[in-house]
Amino acid sequence: MKVKEMMDKEYIYVSPDQNVVEVSLLMEKTKKFTTPVVDSEKKLIGWITSLEVAKALREGKKKVSDVMRPKDEIVNVHENDPARLAVLETTKHKVISIPVLNDDDVVVGVVRTFDIVETLSQLYEIKVYKIFEAMANELKGVSWDELMEASAIVTRRRTGQRITPEEYEKNIRDATFGEAIWATGGLEKFFVGLIAIGELVIARKVARARQ
Secondary structure, X not given: OEHXXXXXOOOOOEOOOOEHHHHHHHHHHHOOOEEEEEOOOOEEXXXXXXXXXXXXXXXXXXXXXXXXXXXXXXXXXXOOOEHHHHHHHHHHHOOOEEEEEOOOOEEEEEEEHHHHHHHHHHHHOOEHHHHHHHHXXXXXXXXXXXXXXXXXXXXXXXXXXXXXXXHHHHHHHHOEHHHHHHHHOOXXXXXXXXXXXHHHHHHHHHHHHHO
């Protein structure tokens, strides 16, 4: 996934000469409390937040240019960057939104923490069996039944729970990715489990071929 697939394309933007009262009303109306400051070509020149607007109103400052942060202080990402980069930059710099630029430095969107949470929520709702279908496609020559058999064996080894391949298949068809992560104790353990299943199913196939 790229940044442009996650970003908010309905973002607001303001000019440096705009009155802060006007910006305050715009933020209130749209419920978007950070905005890029752009020139006549929509190129990024600054950034302003509702906190800076509030400060400007309190101190009697009139224009956005009086309180905006300049471009060189603003974290930004490119529209074709991996979406994970926006997540990492947001976390690293402890910001709630990041402007998205194209090759001409024109602002084409904004990634907000809301967009990140919404995207992750959608990923969490993916059915687990879809992940196993993708895994089966990558493990060339491995059947779905062989994959389920290996999965049941790994589950018994890791949890002590006796489960049949049929029961395992039913569980992953009913479960979402998010539920599976919680059930296995975290993202890392979930993928370690997938690796163990892949290794086992390949080992069993090689062993049968040697017989």
